[in-house]
Amino acid sequence: MTAAWAMVRHRFASFAGTFVAVFLGVAVVAGSATLHLSSRPQAPARYDQAPVLVTPPDPGTGDDRDRQSWTSAQAAALAARLDALEGVTAAVPDPWFYVQRLDAGRPTGDAQASLLDGHAWSSAALGGYRLTSGRAPTATGEVVIGTTAASDTPSRPSSTKTTSAIKTDSRPSETDRSDKAPQGTGKESRASTNESTSGTGAAGKALITTPNTSGAPTNGSAGSGSTTTGETGSGGPGNSGPASNSTGNGGAGNGASRTRAGTATASAMGTVVVLTSAGPEEWRVTGTVDGPGFYVTDRDAAERASGVQVIGLTVSGDPQRVADAAGAVVGAEGVVRSGAERDALEPGSITRIRWIGAQLLIALVTLGAFATVFVVSSTCALSAAQRRRELGLLRAVGATPGQVQRMMYAETALIALLAGLLGAPAGMAAAPLLADPMISTGLEPAGFTVTWQPVALVGAIVLGLFVALAGVTAAARRASRIPPLEALREAAADPRAMTPARWVVGLLCGAAGGALLAAMPSLPLATRSSAGMGAAMLLLSSAALLSPVLIVPLVRVVVRPWQGTPTGMLVREGTLTGVRRVASTAAPVLATVGLTVLLAGTVATIEVATGIDETARYPAADVLVPDGTPGLSAAAVTAQGAHPELTTRLLITHGDRTAGRSATGRGDALALDRLSAGELGAGVGDTVTIRFVDGAETKLPVAAVGDETSIPRRLVRQHDPDALTGMLVLRKPAVAVPGARSLPIHEFVMEEIDQEGRLIDLFLVALIGLTAGYTAIAVGNTLLMATAARRGEFRALRLAGAGTGQVLRVVTAEALLAVVIGAVLGGLVAVVSLVGVRAAVEDEIGRDIALVLPWGATAAVTTVCAVLAVVASAFPLLKSRGTPA
Amino acid sequence: MTDHGTPAVELRAATRTYGTGERAVTALDRVDARFEPGTFTAVMGPSGSGKSTLLHCAAGLDRLSNGEVVIDGVPVGGMSERALTRLRRSRVGFVFQAFNLVPALTAAQNVALPLRLARRRPEPGAVAAMLAEVGLAGREGHRPSELSGGQQQRVAIARALVSRPAVLFADEPTGALDAASGAAVLRLLREAVDRHRQTIVMVTHDPLAAATADRVLFLADGRVFDELPGAAGAERIALHIAHAQHTVVAR
Numbered sequence A: 001m002t003a004a005w006a007m008v009r010h011r012f013a014s015f016a017g018t019f020v021a022v023f024l025g026v027a028v029v030a031g032s033a034t035l036h037l038s039s040r041p042q043a044p045a046r047y048d049q050a051p052v053l054v055t056p057p058d059p060g061t062g063d064d065r066d067r068q069s070w071t072s073a074q075a076a077a078l079a080a081r082l083d084a085l086e087g088v089t090a091a092v093p094d095p096w097f098y099v100q101r102l103d104a105g106r107p108t109g110d111a112q113a114s115l116l117d118g119h120a121w122s123s124a125a126l127g128g129y130r131l132t133s134g135r136a137p138t139a140t141g142e143v144v145i146g147t148t149a150a151s152d153t154p155s156r157p158s159s160t161k162t163t164s165a166i167k168t169d170s171r172p173s174e175t176d177r178s179d180k181a182p183q184g185t186g187k188e189s190r191a192s193t194n195e196s197t198s199g200t201g202a203a204g205k206a207l208i209t210t211p212n213t214s215g216a217p218t219n220g221s222a223g224s225g226s227t228t229t230g231e232t233g234s235g236g237p238g239n240s241g242p243a244s245n246s247t248g249n250g251g252a253g254n255g256a257s258r259t260r261a262g263t264a265t266a267s268a269m270g271t272v273v274v275l276t277s278a279g280p281e282e283w284r285v286t287g288t289v290d291g292p293g294f295y296v297t298d299r300d301a302a303e304r305a306s307g308v309q310v311i312g313l314t315v316s317g318d319p320q321r322v323a324d325a326a327g328a329v330v331g332a333e334g335v336v337r338s339g340a341e342r343d344a345l346e347p348g349s350i351t352r353i354r355w356i357g358a359q360l361l362i363a364l365v366t367l368g369a370f371a372t373v374f375v376v377s378s379t380c381a382l383s384a385a386q387r388r389r390e391l392g393l394l395r396a397v398g399a400t401p402g403q404v405q406r407m408m409y410a411e412t413a414l415i416a417l418l419a420g421l422l423g424a425p426a427g428m429a430a431a432p433l434l435a436d437p438m439i440s441t442g443l444e445p446a447g448f449t450v451t452w453q454p455v456a457l458v459g460a461i462v463l464g465l466f467v468a469l470a471g472v473t474a475a476a477r478r479a480s481r482i483p484p485l486e487a488l489r490e491a492a493a494d495p496r497a498m499t500p501a502r503w504v505v506g507l508l509c510g511a512a513g514g515a516l517l518a519a520m521p522s523l524p525l526a527t528r529s530s531a532g533m534g535a536a537m538l539l540l541s542s543a544a545l546l547s548p549v550l551i552v553p554l555v556r557v558v559v560r561p562w563q564g565t566p567t568g569m570l571v572r573e574g575t576l577t578g579v580r581r582v583a584s585t586a587a588p589v590l591a592t593v594g595l596t597v598l599l600a601g602t603v604a605t606i607e608v609a610t611g612i613d614e615t616a617r618y619p620a621a622d623v624l625v626p627d628g629t630p631g632l633s634a635a636a637v638t639a640q641g642a643h644p645e646l647t648t649r650l651l652i653t654h655g656d657r658t659a660g661r662s663a664t665g666r667g668d669a670l671a672l673d674r675l676s677a678g679e680l681g682a683g684v685g686d687t688v689t690i691r692f693v694d695g696a697e698t699k700l701p702v703a704a705v706g707d708e709t710s711i712p713r714r715l716v717r718q719h720d721p722d723a724l725t726g727m728l729v730l731r732k733p734a735v736a737v738p739g740a741r742s743l744p745i746h747e748f749v750m751e752e753i754d755q756e757g758r759l760i761d762l763f764l765v766a767l768i769g770l771t772a773g774y775t776a777i778a779v780g781n782t783l784l785m786a787t788a789a790r791r792g793e794f795r796a797l798r799l800a801g802a803g804t805g806q807v808l809r810v811v812t813a814e815a816l817l818a819v820v821i822g823a824v825l826g827g828l829v830a831v832v833s834l835v836g837v838r839a840a841v842e843d844e845i846g847r848d849i850a851l852v853l854p855w856g857a858t859a860a861v862t863t864v865c866a867v868l869a870v871v872a873s874a875f876p877l878l879k880s881r882g883t884p885a
Numbered sequence B: 001m002t003d004h005g006t007p008a009v010e011l012r013a014a015t016r017t018y019g020t021g022e023r024a025v026t027a028l029d030r031v032d033a034r035f036e037p038g039t040f041t042a043v044m045g046p047s048g049s050g051k052s053t054l055l056h057c058a059a060g061l062d063r064l065s066n067g068e069v070v071i072d073g074v075p076v077g078g079m080s081e082r083a084l085t086r087l088r089r090s091r092v093g094f095v096f097q098a099f100n101l102v103p104a105l106t107a108a109q110n111v112a113l114p115l116r117l118a119r120r121r122p123e124p125g126a127v128a129a130m131l132a133e134v135g136l137a138g139r140e141g142h143r144p145s146e147l148s149g150g151q152q153q154r155v156a157i158a159r160a161l162v163s164r165p166a167v168l169f170a171d172e173p174t175g176a177l178d179a180a181s182g183a184a185v186l187r188l189l190r191e192a193v194d195r196h197r198q199t200i201v202m203v204t205h206d207p208l209a210a211a212t213a214d215r216v217l218f219l220a221d222g223r224v225f226d227e228l229p230g231a232a233g234a235e236r237i238a239l240h241i242a243h244a245q246h247t248v249v250a251r
């Protein structure tokens, strides 16, 4: 519609609010979506030369912790059959195991990634890795070591950091141990170890203490304070996490190893001290390879690994044909993956990190969209009210109500499109800048790079368009009802502030939000945080819609002290006759203050609650926890005079039912937890089939049904040689061992909470920053628009004898009044929501907790809003001072 | 465009009350009036006598409380807002005292607006010709803010005439203009009647302006109080006004 375009061009100022809102919204969405879409699962680089991968069949338990394996023998047999296929150069099983290099007694590298760092030498071919020096390992105790870092991250051009320097001085490992002793010179090194790797606690704890609940990606969303770490063994953000320490950048291992890079040369063959699930070992280095990892003989690897989960095929010819042929050979024994299906082999630890990042990105997108609708609807309402006369004229000249409505939509669509076309590229351009911070805060895996995502670009623009149109709906409908005679009204009198629609929608939103809050305690844990957010958004919308009703009494109360002064009188009358305008200004303040109080308050309340909760629960004992490692080695545990408490995953089959369970190695018979027993329909005396992680199967009678599933430790050791101990409660003073540290339980728990808290704070800063930044701009813009439109009024005031200072006083007082009203209403709504959140938390932990109000954050955002409001309302006035009356 | 015998606009017992109860004001009180095709009628009366209300109701910009308005043979009483708007933009032109033009649009765009809204493409040159007719050739690209008050009124008249409406209403079109510009606007209206048999109904306070019309209707207190031929001259018209005011005061 040409009229729409002309309007937009002519009155761009009055569309600036919509423009800015959509621009920002689209930028946030485009940036977040770009980051999100760039963060795809990717097959590990060590399969780069294996276009076809075969994995064991899915156990079908629906839990991604359950992996079926082949035994070494099964894998070898299958590999032999695959090897015979035409087009297959080699079919190589890839058994992997935990290995981490010890440098001066300190484990190096990323703890989680090290779980997959040990390989069979033959599997080096799958990544196309070749010897760069020396020879292949031929005997147990020999190893070829990789010369690139970032053990298991996807290939990326920039991952050229070198690591795994070889120890050339071949110090005996005893020296390493003594270094760790908490006395003498070792003290310093020990302290720094603690500091630089404190993040790994979460992962270690998760290995052993994690309850057997839902899979990772259902629990805990942004800013809610619910647990986002330590769900599965794949480890929390701590691994590469926000542990601000001397190495600065997370992925602490990388940082550390980078400083010692590049000593690997063929002439310097020696030994390397590593930590495995058994304990510290010293291996002879026979060569180096141009890829990451440790490569031992195939036999050695088969013994160390808990089964085989991948057979890689190197091919000559068309991979798809090979994949089809392989499918026929494999049948039900496995799944053939080629092309994008290979990406499912991403290590769980990386998936986990990406999942946490995705939570933040999703929250940003949601909040961005909400803020856009909020701001667009309030600026559109204001601009429609300001344009009543013009719209009336259009009606008089022959525009039908439908045409006026369509024109409003067309204008907004134009603006939104324009804003989107600029905002989306801006967001995309900003996305790569966020990649590094996201990696260092543990929100994306190391090696994460932002790629060109056209879907994000187009999607963000389209979303911006729809969101803007949704925002303008109410204003457009209202505008279409403007009678043609409105064109004759000199000064557009402020139309009725409350319309029936506003009442209805406002009350509905309020009721829905209230109902959601009331229902919180009965909702499943995982959905509570999103429910809380949803309730807050509904209540805030409701407050914004109903605010005109409250503005009148509020203004009367607030202005009372200054009633006698001319400024007071003018402010009072100006505000009371312009309720709609005040509501428009107050709305963004309301949203900002409301969301800030709610987000920060929820987190603070939950943090206090968790603190009480966690510290109260633990006895005053010391624990041995992993230190820079994903778990405790057997040697670390036996050194304490204890038996390693091993956990493993079992696939238990009874009849035609199969369940996946975490089991502890204990006692000398099989015990089932009640839940599995029920699920499997198995009772004491029944014989069930157990499939271990190494692929071996055995039949065992159920000896007991109790709280926990357990299986003889001997069997765990035998079938899960790679198993690690999560943590160990100490009964006597700790013996220092590599890759472990001891500390009082409650300190460990507090460390965990801090870890989590740091991540939540990060979420909080991002979310509040977004909302506050967003709505602050809206406040500024609304006032700019409102004051600009009232220039005539102020001119009249000046002609009537008011000095510029007086007019300024009136204007800024009005602006501040709007801010105060917004802040009060927003604060009220947030407190109501907070009470609901608290009720839910109290219900969850079964104890009364205090409501913590984030005064600091609230004061900060209110001040920002106030400053912006004053500047924005004074600016057009000062600018117009020169223009003739 | 209009059939013989059918008036361009007809009001039957037209009544318009504003407000309710104590504060109810009857702006039009059972007014009957016919405006024949090709005639130029002036409506006069004291302030508050209901002239504007009469015009708005007759033009379909406002609705009657009672009675009937028939525009070009079509009764508008039960029409939907949409249908009424469509009727208005094809059969009715309107010129207000001020603020006639959409500030965002150029003179030419303003003139073409009713056609555009009706999804009709203006014939090539038609808009320019219309502007030339009101003496604004070459000003097509100017925005309202770049035109004088008189020029703006002429653009408004051009716009009102461009769709060749059955009737053109003008509410004090010269009220805000100086004598010379006002005379130019009146000449324009007169020419439209003489050349194109345009029906025009114009509210004015100026007896001189009223004298250019074919017929003058006098309104007082919401009723048609008297009528004179325009040819009666400005002086007699002025006397009538004074009389009308006198009557109102006397009541």
Ligand SMILES: Nc1ncnc2c1ncn2[C@@H]1O[C@H](COP(=O)(O)OP(=O)(O)OP(=O)(O)O)[C@@H](O)[C@H]1O
Residues within 6 Å of the ligand: B018, B019, B025, B026, B027, B045, B046, B047, B048, B049, B050, B051, B052, B053, B054
């Ligand atoms: N929207 C309205 N609401 C209430 N009363 C109205 C409204 N419009 C007009 N009136 C009243 O109706 C009566 C007629 O008004 P109208 O505008 O038709 O007078 P007028 O003859 O055009 O006067 P003027 O010469 O001053 O323009 C007046 O008493 C006026 O107060």
Ligand SMILES: [Mg+2]
Residues within 6 Å of the ligand: B051, B052, B053
């Ligand atoms: Mg009038």
